[in-house]
Amino acid sequence: MASATQSEPAPHPSTDTNVVNIGTRRSTLAQVQARAVEKALRDAFPDRTYNICAILAQGDKDKITPLQQLSQGDNAKSLWTGELESMLEEGELDIIVHCLKDMPTQLPDNLALGAILAREDPRDALIVSPRLPKGTHLNTLPKDATIGTSSVRRAAQLRRLYPSLRFADLRGNVGTRLAKLDAEDSPYSAIILAAAGLKRLGMEDRISQYLSSDNGGMLYAVGQGALAIEIRKDDETMKKMLQSIRCERSSRACSAERALLRYLEGGCSVPIGIETSWRGGKGVATGVEPARDYDKDGQAIEEAGPHLDDQELVLKTIVVSVDGKDSVEYESVRKVRSVEEAETMGRDIAKILIERGADKILEKIHTEKQWAAKKQLEAGIANP
Numbered sequence: 438m439a440s441a442t443q444s445e446p447a448p449h450p451s452t453d454t455n456v457v458n459i460g461t462r463r464s465t466l467a468q469v470q471a472r473a474v475e476k477a478l479r480d481a482f483p484d485r486t487y488n489i490c491a492i493l494a495q496g497d498k499d500k501i502t503p504l505q506q507l508s509q510g511d512n513a514k515s516l517w518t519g520e521l522e523s524m525l526e527e528g529e530l531d532i533i534v535h536c537l538k539d540m541p542t543q544l545p546d547n548l549a550l551g552a553i554l555a556r557e558d559p560r561d562a563l564i565v566s567p568r569l570p571k572g573t574h575l576n577t578l579p580k581d582a583t584i585g586t587s588s589v590r591r592a593a594q595l596r597r598l599y600p601s602l603r604f605a606d607l608r609g610n611v612g613t614r615l616a617k618l619d620a621e622d623s624p625y626s627a628i629i630l631a632a633a634g635l636k637r638l639g640m641e642d643r644i645s646q647y648l649s650s651d652n653g654g655m656l657y658a659v660g661q662g663a664l665a666i667e668i669r670k671d672d673e674t675m676k677k678m679l680q681s682i683r684c685e686r687s688s689r690a691c692s693a694e695r696a697l698l699r700y701l702e703g704g705c706s707v708p709i710g711i712e713t714s715w716r717g718g719k720g721v722a723t724g725v726e727p728a729r730d731y732d733k734d735g736q737a738i739e740e741a742g743p744h745l746d747d748q749e750l751v752l753k754t755i756v757v758s759v760d761g762k763d764s765v766e767y768e769s770v771r772k773v774r775s776v777e778e779a780e781t782m783g784r785d786i787a788k789i790l791i792e793r794g795a796d797k798i799l800e801k802i803h804t805e806k807q808w809a810a811k812k813q814l815e816a817g818i819a820n821p
């Protein structure tokens with residue numbers, strides 16, 4: 438049923454219903470991630486047109502105010518994604534591609550987490566200065582080595598297990614952080630980055646040590662390594678399209694992690710480490726996690742490995758005080774047959790952590806944060 442109007446030039450993207458406008462931040466990593474999502478959508482829906490819109494975020498502009506204070510806004514819009522979310526609400530964008538790790542656990546009322554994609558390697562990684570031997574590990578670093586990181590979670594966990602290490606602030610995107618480590622006069626002996634980001638940028642050869650509960654004793658951030666898509670809550674078209682690129686396995690694991698964090702009322706700067714894995718189940722374990730367990734109609738895809746519903750989710754977690762001196766750890770194993778069951782597991786673990794003293798650690802961090810913010814106000818430094 439061809440009509441004359443169909444051969445006319447496409448209208449402005451925001452008014453053309455065939456165009457999917459994809460929003461992302463402007464860093465190289467963010468753009469690589471957005472292109473990966475675009476490709477996945479294009480493979481599933483080749484008839485639609487895709488347009489990537491890369492925005493410079495407030496958090497990318499202000500590199501001076503400590504991250505902990507920058508993230509103290511009283512609205513649900515995050516520092517990193519506020520502008521993008523406004524554009525999504527206005528209909529200028531149809532989806533935003535995020536690192537799940539950077540997404541607040543509470544979203545603005547009219548927006549929703551549309552999909553969690555197959556998780557990349559969620560581990561943190563140690564990258565050492567070119568002045569040190571290749572393959573240097575945490576326990577072979579010089580005694581008084583300085584680690585560059587602005588992550589309270591990373592520093593607190595390392596302080597706990599490696600009390601002789603020193604820490605210095607290090608911010609900027611992945612490329613900037615590596616350049617600061619490699620600089621001739623660099624104050625850092627090593628830095629910690631998410632393995633996922635390095636892998637997506639093709640720079641995993643810089644990794645000296647992959648960190649985990651049984652290698653270095655480091656747990657990762659909630660949601661680390663997974664990409665997530667934010668949509669308008671009422672956008673049924675996008676919801677349906679995202680069914681074909683989401684990953685059930687990663688959705689269950691990450692939803693458990695996020696429910697735990699939401700219950701603890703964390704935030705990206707609170708030292709909560711986490712590690713999730715799957716074990717057991719019938720079938721031949723391939724050693725490779727199936728990338729996707731359900732097809733776009735929600736039908737289970739047969740895999741060589743054990744079926745997800747037959748497996749158990751193992752969740753390890755730690756809440757650490759900033760100085761590394763207090764900590765609460767917990768490990769739990771449960772069958773979770775849906776995202777909802779995974780969220781229940783996360784909340785149950787949060788309650789146990791609180792019973793075991795995590796509330797005291799979090800309370801202290803909260804008070805110290807408020808104190809720092811008050812000091813800043815008194816000194817006349819306004820937060821943007």
Ligand SMILES: NCc1[nH]cc(CCC(=O)O)c1CC(=O)O
Pocket residue numbers: 536537538539611629630631632633634660661662663664
């Ligand atoms: N804090 C910024 C950030 N957000 C997500 C990633 C890595 C990629 C991911 O977790 O998917 C990074 C960089 C890092 O921590 O090294």
